[in-house]
Amino acid sequence: MAGARPAAGEQASPPRKIPRLIPPDGPLSLDEHLARYGAIPFSAALPSRDGGIPALIAAVERSGLTGRGGAGFPAGRKMRAVAQAGGHAGPFGSAVGTVVLANGAESEPASGKDRLLLARAPHLVLDGIALAAEAVGATRAYLCVHSGGGAPEPQLREAITLRERAGLNRVPIQVIDVPGGYVASQETAVISFLNGGPALPAFVPPRPSRKGAHRRPTLVQNVETLAHVALIARYGAAWFREMGTAQAAGTALVTVGGAIRRPGTYEIALGTPVGDLVQRAGGPAEPVQAILAGGYFGGWLPFPAAQRLALSDDGLRPAGAALGPGVLVLLPESACGLAETARVTSYLASQSAGQCGPCSNGLPALADAIAHIAYGQPAGEALRWTEHLMALVTGRGACHLPDGTAAIVASALRVFASDLRRHAEHGPCARIRRAPVVPAPADPHEAS
């Protein structure tokens, strides 16, 4: 309840419980949106009177908001870096026009939260883009979506036009349709695409916050992160921290799938036990043996032991998983975890952009190795070779595709260790014939 709440939100009382992000009564029109949340507090995004960093950036830093795209980098620190790289709030005002890139391309096959957010709360995201743009001294902004993945592209353009007419967009926001593919929505890939190149990851440095789109300092934030920024600008950092934990503040959208009664996207206070979310989603649809947490850069967790774990990166990391972009997939006992992992691994290998040798050679080899473990009769050397490959690819790509692939295989070997022994003794189990549970698009070009 600390006092520094921007006055612009006076007609709206801040939401005290979940949901914060997605209105339960469907998408709001622009007028309804402004009536519910209050006017956009642009004044908070201006450089402070003494020429220092805008109050909004300081508020985002205090809020503890982290990126909701998967990597979980502190959002305020990124905003500060871009504002400073652009010379914003420096002695000459904004020396270099920066760029804001809102990433809603969502290439994680098991995730649907960005699409849902853009469809149900587009104005919150657009508020966040406008405010972030003001705060970092941007002269243009992009909203990147993947239309093939079901992003509501025409509605977004319409919403932007409406806001332009209402004078709410101080910098132009352009909707960009980025190609599908697992690595295409990685931040440097989106920037390469914006700069006229292929949608492929690039080597850093330079970091996008120094030199990104149009060779300008670029703030890349996930669309959910920006929606939180829009709320922090109105209600303050202390309000944001009313939910979540000290280490993992606020709420997050989590997509729950697999053997669950009511699959879909849920907003949770970070730190909520896994079991609570499973219950909210109707409970398991059939007996469950494991959970894939964090999507394909996360890891497997044994069930029901995982129910006690807190849904946050720091709650799940010690157990070998992560919250990542907010994905939970429940694996039923009727499925083979090794076969599921083999399919995911071969999907991820197919998504290698082919730019880095250790990835383009190592991931197919790793996919073959885990396929042999799942579908063959793995001897000890198969396991050793798999582990060797995991170590070989980790940290050796321009993006984290090899690291993520190795991590999910590592967690599978740990969580499905008893299956591994059974496969080694008796050959593959009958469960490998079950229909796939974890989504892994067969055709890379259809990947969303």
Added chain:
Amino acid sequence: MNRGQASTPGQTGTPGQTGTRGQTPGQTPGPAPRQRRGERPILQVNPIACEAHGLCIELLPEMISADPWGYPIIAPGPVPDELLSLAQRAVTACPTLALLLTRPQ
């Protein structure tokens, strides 16, 4: 903030530090030290640029080995002083300019 004995030039303060406490006011004119503490040079490969020509593996076997596909694996950690000139030679020899000698921030 505790810098201990400021005996080596590598351990002076950060550039933004203002001497409000009046200790050693006139100490750091002249060029900034090239290398501050914790900024020892490291070898890095740009994996996109690297085409596994393998020259670096030949020129700096102390720190670089080949993976099963011929791509370089760099030993972790900073480059020891006695290997610095050899590392520099390997960097210069790389036909795709993929090997980098950098100082982490």
